[in-house]
Amino acid sequence: MIKRMAIMLSAMAIVFGGLYGFQAFKATMIKKAIGAMANPPQTVSTVIAATDNWQSSLKAVGSFKAVNGADLALQASGIVQAIKFASGDTVEAGQALLQLVADDDVAKLTSLEATAENYAVVVKRDEEQIKFKAVSQATLDTDNANLKNARALIDQQRAIVAQKTLKAPFAGRLGIRAVDLGQYLGAGTTVVTLQSLDPIYVDFYLPQQALAQIRIGQDVTTTVDTFPGERFTGQIAAINPKVDSTSRNVQVRASMKNPQARLLPGMFAKVDIAVGKPQQLVTVPLTAIVSNPYGDLVYLVDGAAANQNGTARQSFVKTTAARGDRIAITEGVKEGEKVVIAGQLKLRNSSPVTIDNSQVPVAETAPSIVDQ
Structure with missing residues (x-):
């Protein structure tokens, strides 16, 4: 009887042990599954x-600027008599671009030249006669003064006549004409813009800490949105000797060749300056x-x-x-x-x-x- 009870107890222990082991295994698998769900790959x-x-580099943004650029206008007012250029022309320094009506001023210049010629004749006669004491020194001095005054008036009138002609102050490319033939122009009215495009400058700002890393002649690379994928190279031409006290930035100017005039003044530029050793x-x-x-x-x-x-x-x-x-x-x-x-x-x-x-x-x- 005792042996039979022992066998039954052993069997029950095995069954309960198996159940317990199965539950533990099941719990472990569930825990792993939950962990995998909580932290999936x-x-x-x-x-x-x-x-x-x-190689390290300094980056900045800037704007292109013409070496020489101006909106051309006349000092004098008047009626446009002749226009000697077309929009977009390339011109040389000193080339005549526009002429105002100047007939009255030219006539006055001719009159002054005639007066000066007469004074010159009188002075020459006085110089011959004074050798024989036919005229006084005071008369000769007065006539010389009149001749000098007449010549000064001629120079003044020539300047007035010249103000009626617009000339290119430097070589470059003209913009779009802003006046028409026969139009009345007031003094200072813009006739056309003139820009010198080759070479061209790019102005930008760098923080004052960059001053130790840049120098005159250092290579600069720029890119513009107009020509994606292209890089334009140049060299630093000038560094402002003054740091802006508000921003603590220093202005830098680079010069780059622009033979095809693809870069224009006012364009936005991204600037890259390689510094240090590779x-x-x-x-x-x-x-x-x-x-x-x-x-x-x-x-x-x-x-x-x-x-x-x-x-x-x-x-x-x-x-x-x-x-x-x-x-x-x-x-x-x-x-x-x-x-x-x-x-x-x-x-x-x-x-x-x-x-x-x-x-x-x-x-x-x-x-x-x-x-x-």
């Missing part, structure tokens, strides 16, 4: 960190950098091949100034490591990830806009 895109020839640094796309109050960081992927699962790992980094779509990392990432460039929003340390690089955009140091 995140799909990310990655690139392999690689070293590149990197270095071999690890570079990654700019989208890899995640900023937070504690500093910049990136997510690296450990233990994953292409299109396979892996684990994300945070790494705080030190960076240089960005160039285009890329940025150099001086500390925190080694060459050959997988760097997440998209999909970081839900990542944490040790987050499981799945790599999908089917649509990874190209990151360039000097990206260009392509019209499609």
